[in-house]
Amino acid sequence: MRAISNGLHAIDERLRTQIESRETQREPGLSAKCTLAVRQYAALSAKKHGSIREHHLEPEDGAHGTRARTKEDHTRLAHGLEFVFDECFFGVVWSDDTNRDGHSCVLYHDRVVPLFDRFRPLLPHGIGARMQRILIVGGGAREHALALALSAHELIVAPGNAGTAALGHNVEVSATDVGALVDLAVHEKIDLVVIGPEAPLTLGLVDALQERGIRAFGPSKAASRLEGSKAFMKNFLARHQIPTAPFAVFDDAAKAKAHARASWDSGKPVVVKADGLCAGKGVVVASSCEEACLAIDQMITEGKLGDAGRTIVLEELLPGEEASFHVVCDGSRAVALVAAQDHKRVNDGDRGPNTGGMGAYAPAPVVTAEVHATVMRAVVEPTLRGMQREGCPFRGVLFVGLMIENGRPKVLEFNVRFGDPETTVLVPMLDGDWFSLLDGSARGNLGVASFGTKSGAALAVVMAAEGYPGKPASGDRIDGLDAPAPAGVTVFHAGTKRVGTDVVTAGGRVLTVSAYADSFHAARDLAYAEVGRIRFRGEHHRSDIGYHAMQHRRE
Secondary structure, three states, X not given: OHHHHHHHHHHHHHHHHHHHOOOOOOOOOHHHXXXXXXXXXXXXXXXXXXXXXXXXXXXXXOHHHOOOOEXXXXXXXXXXXXXXXXXXEEEEEEEEEOOOXXXXXXXXXXXXXOOHHHHXXXXXXXXXXXXXXXXXXXXXXHHHHHHHHOOOOEEXXXXXXXXXXXXXXXXXXXXXXXXXXXXXXXXXXXXXXXXXOHHHHHOOHHHHHHHOOOEEEOOOXXXXXXXXXXXXXXXXXXXXXXXXXXXXXXXXXXXXXXXHHHHHHOOOOEEEEEOOOXXXXXXXXXXXXXXXXXXHHHHHHOOOOXXXXXXXXXXXXXXXXXXXXXXXXXXXXXXXXXXXXXXXXXXXXXXXXXXXXXXXXXXXXXXXXXXXXXXXXXXXHHHHHHHHHOOOOOEEEEEEEEEEEOOEEEXXXXXXXXXXXXXXXXXXXXXXXXXXXXXXXXXXXXXXXXXXXXXXXXXXXXXXXXOOOXXXXXXXXXXXXXXXXXXXXXXXXXXXXEEOOXXXXXXXXXXXXXXXXXXXXXXXXXXXXXXXXXXXXXXXOOOOOOHHHHHHHHO
């Protein structure tokens, strides 16, 4: 037994020194996770064989199904440690991609005999399942965050950005090119497709993938109408008696303006919403009746938003505080994630035009335990029942936009994908394995797995390009990305691309700096400190992310 103990100790020391000597900023606590998993395999082997058998991988050794693979345009060299236990093997491998800068430290394992299945229940979340080939669709900070959450697996991202390139292989395929995405998934023998943005969902990407036998995380085209059509969504809420604001649907500008004037005359301001998808630009919270009527004319008469604005929803303005409530669904069951809060307006104090989101934090204090229970009972459960009854069961993530007044939540909107920037605070807050959660949803069976929320808090700040949310500048070099981020801080890329050795701006929302810490204030301080170290021409960001949380804490 002393020999076995000495062997385990040697594994601990070699893992610690080799892992910690390499880049592990992307995965805090990686050394401990690796060591624990390897120790458990070793202990099982030692118990059966009375010895520990191990094997060193050498550079360019692609044995045993590691992530090493060679193509004409994609060569990876691997080196690290491999441990062989009872015909099963587990490895800690560092891989250098010759076509991309940067390094990654990955866990891998596989099985030779079914005995491996007896080992898996003993291992931590995220360790002990076969490495999967995953295609992530999209190219924003949301997709970079999802790539990080799934980075124990082999990733392809379409189209991706400069950040996702460090975690997987980017492919220049548009997120809305359904046919090309399906062909890519088939060619790459993808196990699971994770779809980030809403557009490919409303175009039927999930349906097209399922026709080819490929699992996909996200709702069907029919179920995606909950976001794709605000008129459908509001009528669905009314049919199933789910609390929301009073509304009316119009495709005639004169009738819509008459309704708006009557509502304003009775002391009830209205919000003008385009029916279709408008990339976050289809909602006008009017400050006067004249402004509401102007928005109606621009959408219906002038066609400023194209077909998406030819039909509109006029909704009574609700007072209260907003929150983002995400639930991952398998058609009948839902797992709630931590409640977050977004900041839509471009300037501090919620001033200026709406954006896709300038920052977020979690947990949101406005979502108390009582509010959480009410949302599950009065919103989520009847929505899942209603979608089943209407023939389009909902799988994927349902993002409920809430307005909460005096502890009473009402639905502002449904989204059928993860929020951006909310995903950048949801990822570090989940206590569980992201792959198991998303794959269970795609299979239509979340099973009995338990997913919780970590203690502490996460806060994210969006760094935007000059001109955003109008016409953003692009091509500006970003400085400050080379220095390693502090523990708990991750810089998620959105509108970025690599040009030579530089990373340059390539979109409106360029980066999202996310920090996780044991308290809200610590997370906020970490995030803003990192924002201060990154520079590019014309950069602007909000300096008050989380101000609602600070108000709650003062109260």
